[in-house]
Amino acid sequence: MSSPDLQPCFMRIRSNYPTFSDKERKIADYILENPQNIIHGTINQVADDIGIADSTVFRFCKRLGFKGYQAMKIALASEMVESMQDIHEKIQADDNEKTVTEKVFHSNIKTLEDTLKVVDEANFKAAVKTILSAQRVEFFGCGGSNIIALDAYHKLIRTGVHVFAQTDTHLQLMSASQLTSKDVAVLISHTGTTKDILQILEMSKENGVKTVGITGFAKSPLSENVDIPIFTLSDETDYRSEALASRIAQLTIIDAIYVNVMIARKGAGKKSLQKVRNAISSKRL
Numbered sequence: 001m002s003s004p005d006l007q008p009c010f011m012r013i014r015s016n017y018p019t020f021s022d023k024e025r026k027i028a029d030y031i032l033e034n035p036q037n038i039i040h041g042t043i044n045q046v047a048d049d050i051g052i053a054d055s056t057v058f059r060f061c062k063r064l065g066f067k068g069y070q071a072m073k074i075a076l077a078s079e080m081v082e083s084m085q086d087i088h089e090k091i092q093a094d095d096n097e098k099t100v101t102e103k104v105f106h107s108n109i110k111t112l113e114d115t116l117k118v119v120d121e122a123n124f125k126a127a128v129k130t131i132l133s134a135q136r137v138e139f140f141g142c143g144g145s146n147i148i149a150l151d152a153y154h155k156l157i158r159t160g161v162h163v164f165a166q167t168d169t170h171l172q173l174m175s176a177s178q179l180t181s182k183d184v185a186v187l188i189s190h191t192g193t194t195k196d197i198l199q200i201l202e203m204s205k206e207n208g209v210k211t212v213g214i215t216g217f218a219k220s221p222l223s224e225n226v227d228i229p230i231f232t233l234s235d236e237t238d239y240r241s242e243a244l245a246s247r248i249a250q251l252t253i254i255d256a257i258y259v260n261v262m263i264a265r266k267g268a269g270k271k272s273l274q275k276v277r278n279a280i281s282s283k284r285l
Contacts, residue, residue, distance in 0.1 A: 008079045009072060011118055011233055012064045018191075019219035026050055027060045031076070039077045043069040108248045114233040115249040127186075127212045127228045128260045131161060134184040134210070139165045140172050141188035142196050148188050148214075148250045155258040159265055160272030169196045176200045181208035189213070190232070190246045192220025201225060214253055216246050 013028045020028055030050050031038055038046060046069075047054045058069055066072040091103050131137050137156065141149035146167060153165035166172045173196070179185060185204040189197045192215040201222060204211050213226035216234060223229040232249035262269040 008117065009064065009066075009076045010079060011114060015118070015216070015218040015231065015233065016064070018193075018217055023052055023056055024060055024063065026052065027057060035076055038073055107245060111232075111234045111245050111249050112252055115231070115252070118231050118233050119253070120230070123228050123230055124256070127230060128257060128264065130184050130210050130212065130228065131156075131186075131257065131261055132264055135162065135182040136179065137161055137163045137184045137186065138175060138179065139163070139186045139188065140176065140197060140200050142169060142194050144244070144247055145188040145190065145194070145197075145250070148247060148254065149186075151251060152186065152188075152254045152257075155254060156261065158273045158276045159258065159261050159269050161261060161265075172196070172200060173203070176203050176209075177207075179204060179207055179209040181210075184210045184212060186212045186214065187222060187226065188215075188250060189220075189222050190216045190250075192217045192222030194222075197222060214250055 010032065013031060017025070017028055027050060030046070034049075037049065041049075043054050043057050047057050050057070061067075061069050061072045064072065066075065091100055095103070139149035139152040141147070146165075149165045150167070153163050156163040164175065166175050176185060185200065187197050187201055187204075192213070198221050201211060201213075205225070210228075211226040212228045212230065213222045214230050214232065215222050216232050217223060218229075218231060223231070230253060232246045232253065234245035234249060262273070265272070
């Protein structure tokens, strides 16, 4: 796990892209499409290619967390060497079933590898600790993210922690209204801009509830307002959106939280897990 300061250049651009101004997006698009031009060119050449001032490019580098253009160039060059772009990643309309399947698998693997690089260790530890000390833990998500919330409930109920999840957005809001400062709300939203989730976040903060956010964007209303943000990273393709790819990372984040909680609970966790196994054993032939 790494801190945001160690995130590769491409990841910084993609995670902050929704917050960029029009000029910043022009620079971001140029870098994503022409990384070799950055590595081999000067700031003046890049600025001329884009049609903006050198100072604008420099400020963009600072916005990403680099000391300047040269620092960004070095980081980008290192990233290109460490992970050459997979020319087979993009799915073509005439790909056969086996090729499409392989590309989907490779894309999911890349999503997990990229997400592991951006998960902040301190935040992850804090999330696990907060869940362990909570009186009640409730997972919230809408649409596809609700499936992740239900999966979290399905896993963590085995630990003995008092976990809850609702499917209906009205029921989620009603349930959130009953949370207290002794509880934890885990809010899941790829974009971090889902109105229902932000409404639950606002209510949770008003009630003093500790909040954990799982999202794909470092600059979003969700990530900037929860107590503990955890980030995922995924790429969008012609046949699959970022949100669809990110669910693999979200599920894996939940898996990691579950295992950490189970280990921390030691004997109590094992006892609870055995109770669940005994309860559902009667459902098998």
